[in-house]
Amino acid sequence: MAVALRLLDETGLADVTMRRLAGALDVQPSALYWHFTDKQTLLAAVSDRILDRAPVPPEREGDTWAGRALAAARALREALLAYRDGAELVASSLALGLGGNAARERLRAALGLGDFDAYIVDAGADAILQFLLGHVAHEQQRMQADSLGVIAAAHAVRAEDAAQPFGQAAAFDFGVNLLLDGLAKHVRTPSPAAPLAV
Amino acid sequence: MAVALRLLDETGLADVTMRRLAGALDVQPSALYWHFTDKQTLLAAVSDRILDRAPVPPEREGDTWAGRALAAARALREALLAYRDGAELVASSLALGLGGNAARERLRAALGLGDFDAYIVDAGADAILQFLLGHVAHEQQRMQADSLGVIAAAHAVRAEDAAQPFGQAAAFDFGVNLLLDGLAKHVRTPSPAAPLAV
DNA sequence: ACCTGAACACCGTTCAAGT
């Protein structure tokens, strides 16, 4: 399993192949099928492993639901960024309905601190998760493209990107906060003002 | 190209293979490489074709930026839903930096009607697009799993899903509106109240 | 300009058989 993670990091998801993984383990490819029924199942296990490494942010007293949700989202982003193609791998495992849903649960737990109807918590956690996976996958794809120098010349840093006054982390926070601000409108107790996420 | 779309719809993305596509065209696989340099490039072209079919919502007089953005998001969703695995295909083409960005441009155009800083329009359009692709990909994956009866017994309709008081279209609108509500906080002219998206 | 034929270097998965 650790070997699978190392292989992922070194070669990228596209080159994580049953045969290569077997080779790294000094074993025949068919041996893997005693431990996992499928390649997808194996990747789902790797996927869960990546998410397990998401740091659990320390619980502080005065925490708001929005603050905790942002912290959870940031922690999940860090976990995905820790391995090459982490977001793509997790996204596809999740899309296939494989692997646990630790990520979704953590977001739900955070939103659960707010006074929401249950379906708002569900839909909100889902929306945050979708954005999170999409955003980080995009981040990682760009990192890879840039490091390979694949994107040539003028296309490398487009005018719009250069004009962006903040980095990827801030862009991520911005997106999450859009969702949290939107959610703030749905708290049951009429809040005097929309709470700040940070 | 039409053949590629039909093949996609009939067999799903995983089975759209250069060899199968060539077979459907009564041609050798190598013939495809005269027209497209790559499989990815070919898929990016199919991807663009799918997005081109997104209905352009009629422009009405009293339209708000939020109303137009929601209409654009809905139209893009429809276009993705029109073909099997449409969202997954478009997402991966976009992630690879291939194909046009007609989708992103349409969302930017809608948001551009509001009085936002340029980087807000960019980040907002991006966030909506990420959510859109993730959500619809998830929708399509579930449709497929359900139709194949792959998801067994109790797992088929989880309690949470059953408790959801609205369908997929409404869940989609809800997510988009979260983002639009969040964006509303960033309009330059101090708006008296957050505008309704619908 | 457009396509064929043949090859290269791979895949995921199965399954009898070994220890």
Add this chain to the structure above:
DNA sequence: ACCTGAACACCGTTCAAGT
């Protein structure tokens, strides 16, 4: 319980050669 060896049915891509 855990793995090997060999096979099956595929892949994407290249490239000389044909028309």
